[in-house]
Amino acid sequence: xxxxxxxxxxxxxxxxxxxxxxxxxxxxxxxxxxxxxxxxxxxxxxxxxxxxxxxxxxxxxxxxxxxxxxxxxxxxxxxxxxxxxxxxx
Amino acid sequence: xxxxxxxxxxxxxxxxxxxxxxxxxxxxxxxxxxxxxxxxxxxxxxxxxxxxxxxxxxxxxxxxxxxxxxxxxxxxxxxxxxxxxxxxx
Numbered sequence: 001x002x003x004x005x006x007x008x009x010x011x012x013x014x015x016x017x018x019x020x021x022x023x024x025x026x027x028x029x030x031x032x033x034x035x036x037x038x039x040x041x042x043x044x045x046x047x048x049x050x051x052x053x054x055x056x057x058x059x060x061x062x063x064x065x066x067x068x069x070x071x072x073x074x075x076x077x078x079x080x081x082x083x084x085x086x087x088x089x
Numbered sequence: 090x091x092x093x094x095x096x097x098x099x100x101x102x103x104x105x106x107x108x109x110x111x112x113x114x115x116x117x118x119x120x121x122x123x124x125x126x127x128x129x130x131x132x133x134x135x136x137x138x139x140x141x142x143x144x145x146x147x148x149x150x151x152x153x154x155x156x157x158x159x160x161x162x163x164x165x166x167x168x169x170x171x172x173x174x175x176x177x178x
Contacts, residue, residue: 067160075153
């Protein structure tokens, strides 16, 4: 099943890792606990809209960008896989 | 403050209204309570990822489409308003 929180977590984590930052650093800057941020990144907890904004601020990314990446990821997952069978082979 | 839950609610509500369906009908089909759906639509409650999927199913729309509309709405809200002053006037 495609879960919104998993995709939000993936996008937040990849953004943090790209910036070479630690969970501790981003959690402190977003004023959330390290455990909370870790659970959100792993898709184990739904981030409230307010804390999602804090995490985006801490990462210096816009919520719109995060959601755009999330929707792109979800659309790829929703697309049925096409298997091409090459009869000529 | 831009809140994800408000934008998700707006997109779900406009989709339901476009289809000419009632809260009662969609809530029943999504197996959520009418009060819950109403609160989600008004941005007063964070929908869990699982129930968001149920609501999307009930509306026969994909989560990817919902998130695409949500990200577009949020990006518009994030864009600073440009006021053009026409000196020639």
